[in-house]
Amino acid sequence: MANNELLEKIRHSVSHVMAEAVLQMFPSAQIAIGPSIDNGFYYDFDLPRPLKQEDLEEITERMRDIMREGKPFERAVVSRSEAEKLFRDQTYKLELIRAIPEDEDVSIYTQGAFTDLCRGPHVESTKQLNAQAFKLLSIAGAYWRGKETNPMLTRIYGTAWESPKELRLYLKHLEDIEKRDHRKLGRELDLFSLHEEAGPGLVYWHPKGMRVRLAIEDFWRDAHYRNGYDMVASPHVGKAWLWDTSGHLDFYKEGMYPPMVMDKADYYVKPMNCPFHIMIYNNTKHSYRELPYRWAELGTVYRYEKAGVLHGLLRVRGFTQDDAHIICTPEQMEDEILEVLRFSLYMLRSFGFEEIKAYLSTRPEESVGTEEKWTSAAESLRRAIEREGLSYEVDEGGGAFYGPKIDLKIKDALGREWQLTTIQFDFNLPERFNMVFVDKDGKEKQPYMVHRALLGSLERFFGVLLEHYAGAFPPWLAPEQARIIPVAAPFESYARDVADVLTARGFRVKADLGDDRMNAKIRNAQQEKIPYMLIVGEREEADRTVAVRMRSGTQENGIALEAFAQMLAEQVEQKTR
Template identity: 65%
Template structure:
């Protein structure tokens, strides 16, 4: 392999070739199998097959053994350029490959790669020989179903996922990382901590917030609303459904209908569950005539929306059909744009910092070839986004032509504790809806003009954000967000009354607190609280009762030392105010 290749290029080739080796090993076990596609992906690879029976986890071990045998042959990877007719001859018994060949443009170069006895339709690139793949640096991970070409009307195939690295050490590190990902999976942690549930029988993709999860959501919403109040935002509440006129005017029925719930017939009119909040905010704007003196208007709403997602892509809290967007819309004049964008970017960064996310990357998307609106407005809007990013000293990637047809945008991706990036905040200009709804304001010269409209979803949705938050902290939330901040533990039943008294006092001060007055032993109560990731346990016995004190312990085992109840209240208030982890 050429020394000039970057690490990413080397891994790409290793993974691409390993996918081909896996396909050969599968065909050795199932000669009648039909092969589909097998690309490298982030951290690994996969290949899709139509097989005579369903795969079992133990099949992966047999396939791995076959792969190691193939690798030991140190086979070269041979590329051959073939025409479409020759390609059809080679893959005459492979219907999925024939379909791919038929879909190729006539002027495209068609190539195959051969490794050992396996020939695949492929443009590469690959390693030069299987000798470059360490037999102990790959692992097959899982089996999943996948529709051919992502179309649920096409055959369901079996997909085998794997990972491959340059060295066994890198593989071990990655497998350890995957184990940590699994341990933090928000669905698993959500069950363990009794935070939320979903119920297929009652409706796919709809989230039920349990009392503990609802406490966290309440803390998030209270913080969100207060910060927006300080930032000059007014709160709105809008309906969950709207007549077809609204969605025809907004364009959603033309461009977005497949993602909307089916209509409801009411009073000889069709009503749709809202997929977005924006048209409702515009309707409020249109109830009055606005002057430049009224602007900017900053309106926020925690608005629940409904979107149809295919059942195959639903995933816990991260991909749902009903969710609450932390929406905000800014309506301003052209000369207010720069200041508003800078302020909203700073506002977003402060919010992310409060939730404990420090590593944030920005992506700036500019005007595509097909767009609506005056190019001068696009230029002004794009420049305001660029200046805001540069004023904040933020690294950003430029996606030339990658904006939506209706306006440029900034996307913010946050990095979690495991180094994964999540696309969360969007700051998006819209030159389409103001035109469609004929929005105006009266400028200084007495002329009616279009306001600039900026969409801003900061957390994205409360459901998805909660899923990311759970995985970021592994359920061990900062004190201010913990569903239960304090558990009071009496050393014996004789001190239950004092434990109850302590709990009631802290509760009266606004803390989320309980006293464990069960018949369990003290150590079992402490272990239970630690398993529930309660930040603080207050152990109380005779000495504490006589002194009006408590003996704190943290969920990680630290013992700060006995302190008066008043001192603990001051200590806890500081932790909440600082948004500390512990």
């Protein structure tokens, strides 16, 4: 969506108009902040009572009235004391005024009866706002300045555009997003479920969803073996000793499920796989000749996520990371980073994600590891990004305390960004677990350890993929690749024959032999978003062909069964969409 200066002015101005309308209704309301945001605006209020949906209608009407009056937005620069006097009843505004740096002007904007502390800019007059091109969307709670310890304010979100037409397009876009919601598609296509009574945030994979997941996993394992990784598997629980040593009980305890007691020892379900992989490493002594190790595991971990943040497959409490740890010598580190980034991009592109952006996070204030290690690690991350020609942003000080990292975000079919890949250095665990290798000079040295997940978690990745394809998976991922539909009962045996042939070739197909009419069978297959419908009747049976109907609606008749099988095999191999 375009986001030019005019739109920003419009949105910010509409938010002021909304604040004026809210103050008309609730003269005692405290107003906080009301910026423009992507696609719209919000304003935070401290109100005498909670808002109802109907209130939004009244606010909307009042806003339209204000816009019709056509009052100018007037800017004025005032002194601090004037500002404080002006907003003496507005505690949040007073706090904001005090936070303005000394060398900055304090400006106010007035339209009609409403004056707000504001940096601007705004449109010149409320006349320039189109009374039919905005919509108040939702009411939400938001902490003052986003801090949990601060009071909870009432936030009204809205969207605003130059013209009613643009508003309609945007609302349509929101509908598209809703239609693609992976939770909805997951239910409609019978892919997965969640069960509140059996535990929130825990995913149940149904047969069809599992088919897709296994297609992803099979490709993932194969790609990892081809790219120099080995597979390991580790337990789901570990004794407190492990988590004490790793530091998780000190730093991550609130993210872990509470302990289980057995034989007088505390066992914790794993929130991460790393300590286990280190146990494997520390099982024996290692020479520099053996490094690097690249150990991968589809490791299922459990983390306590706050109840309010759970969201379908995208935020869950139990998930399977496509995890791997690279353990290498300092000399190998640069090449390993470059390689892992290259491999990440290959994986993401294989799934149809072409727009990829990198985010580099560097050393935060509190951190472990030497300055030298941080610098060399961050620099090799940066060089790897640049060599791959990725656009990137740097988040200074945004790294974890244990090391710098690269995150990769992809853009999906609707232009939304999702973080999938993370590549993180870890200077903490090698130290805590006393990991060593014997170098050329016969001395024990500490290896570098890199933690990486390319798809992130299978659950989240599956959710993103589902929305990206709107449920219409490409043939190589589709749970059912082709549905064989006889035009009438007499051709059921040929339909079964076709299904047997294709099943024997390793394809995922089903013959629809129910007593529905053909039209209904096509409709069902269409709604299940199956890539191919093979329609068979007298003609097809006679010359061993199939009529191939694609879910796009286009069709090719009289395709030899063998030719179809070859085409499908090729599409699966090439991962064609």
